[in-house]
Structure formats: structure tokens, C-alpha cells
Amino acid sequence: EPEVTQTPSHQVTQMGQEVILRCVPISNHLYFYWYRQILGQKVEFLVSFYNNEISEKSEIFDDQFSVERPDGSNFTLKIRSTKLEDSAMYFCASSDGLALNNEQFFGPGTRLTVL
Amino acid sequence: AQSVTQLGSHVSVSEGALVLLRCNYSSSVPPYLFWYVQYPNQGLQLLLKYTSAATLVKGINGFEAEFKKSETSFHLTKPSAHMSDAAEYFCAVKAGGYQKVTFGIGTKLQVIP
Numbered sequence: 001e002p003e004v005t006q007t008p009s010h011q012v013t014q015m016g017q018e019v020i021l022r023c024v025p026i027s028n029h030l031y032f033y034w035y036r037q038i039l040g041q042k043v044e045f046l047v048s049f050y051n052n053e054i055s056e057k058s059e060i061f062d063d064q065f066s067v068e069r070p071d072g073s074n075f076t077l078k079i080r081s082t083k084l085e086d087s088a089m090y091f092c093a094s095s096d097g098l099a100l101n102n103e104q105f106f107g108p109g110t111r112l113t114v115l
Numbered sequence: 116a117q118s119v120t121q122l123g124s125h126v127s128v129s130e131g132a133l134v135l136l137r138c139n140y141s142s143s144v145p146p147y148l149f150w151y152v153q154y155p156n157q158g159l160q161l162l163l164k165y166t167s168a169a170t171l172v173k174g175i176n177g178f179e180a181e182f183k184k185s186e187t188s189f190h191l192t193k194p195s196a197h198m199s200d201a202a203e204y205f206c207a208v209k210a211g212g213y214q215k216v217t218f219g220i221g222t223k224l225q226v227i228p
Binding site: 003004031033035041042043044045048055056058091093103104105106107108109 | 149151156157158159160161164205207213214215216217218219220221
């Protein structure tokens, strides 16, 4: 069964450093998403991406965040200068359509720890 | 704006007992509602979804949920809990043409032998 994969599973970084979280969406999907979950809090939407453009983003997704689809398979989330409060589990998701009833398939997550 | 509220961050049931996980939603337009499950160290897996067809929705692993507009609820049930059901369960909503899924805070289900 096709699945979304994410690497690394756990990333530890120093405050102020740049990190890149990687995701491989399901191969025939065209819509990609990033969510995050701070420990003990809700899973929160960050951004959606389609046709090489951001189609929707939350207020959390400020200038320190960026997304990219560098090739035909990867989808990345970059945090330019990490802060302590960026420590969270980051989930990538993909879907094959934008309709409200289209399921978003989630990856296993990358746990980011900022020291 | 859309939101969901999950009542009870932790629920414990005995093996074989009824599982009831509560979710109430808020949406200014007709919502699509989802239940996701997360097993330890794994991603979010869709259990079931309500998309304005039948109000009683059946999902995987014997779970079902009923959409009740008058109560703005979408509670998740399973008649008989199994040890393998121990996980965290998230209620979620999409509405208003937005792509984002809005999640509840999650309910951790413990199944006692």
C-alpha cells in the first residue's frame, strides 16, 4: 500500500540553525501539506502546496518557514533559524485532490528538538 | 471558522467493553468530519470520514461514528474494545472550502485487560 514517508524520524539541532525536513508523498498525489504538533497540543496546519505554489498557509507559517518540491518526488520544509518553540512533531501529508472529502494521507512524522 | 472539541484527553475501558470517544464540532458551513488514529511512533491513519452522505459512518477496525447535526456531534464508538485499539484518536474537520484539516487535541485510549 502506498504511503507517505518522512526523514529523518528525529532531528536535534541548536537554536538558530537551519533545518530541512524531508517528505516523499504518495506518487500520484498532487497536493502536499505540512502540519505540526507541539507536545501536548493540537495538530496544527502549517501550509498546503500545489503546482509548485503555496495555496494556503496559517499564521504560524511565517518568513522563517519555506517549502519546496525540489524534484518529482520530494517535498521539503525548511526552517531558516530555529527557535526553541519550533520543537514539535512535524507531519507531512498528501492528497490526490482538493475536494473536501479527499483524504489526506499522513506520514509518520519527524520529531524536531531545538536545544 | 471551524473547530472540534474532544471531551476527555484520556479514556480507559476494559477489554470487551464499549468504546465511546466524544467529539463536538463548530462550523459555519456544512462540515466534513474525520477520525484519525495514531499508534505509537506512527503517522495519522484515517479511521472514517463523514462527507454528507449517510449520517452513520462505518470505518476500519470495527469503529463507527454518527453525525448528529442537532447536537453538533460526531462521536466515535466501537462495541467491544480490543487491546490493539490502544492508541491516540483525533477528531478533525474540513469546511468552508479550506484545504486545511483542523484537529482536536486528541484522546488517548487505554484498554485494560
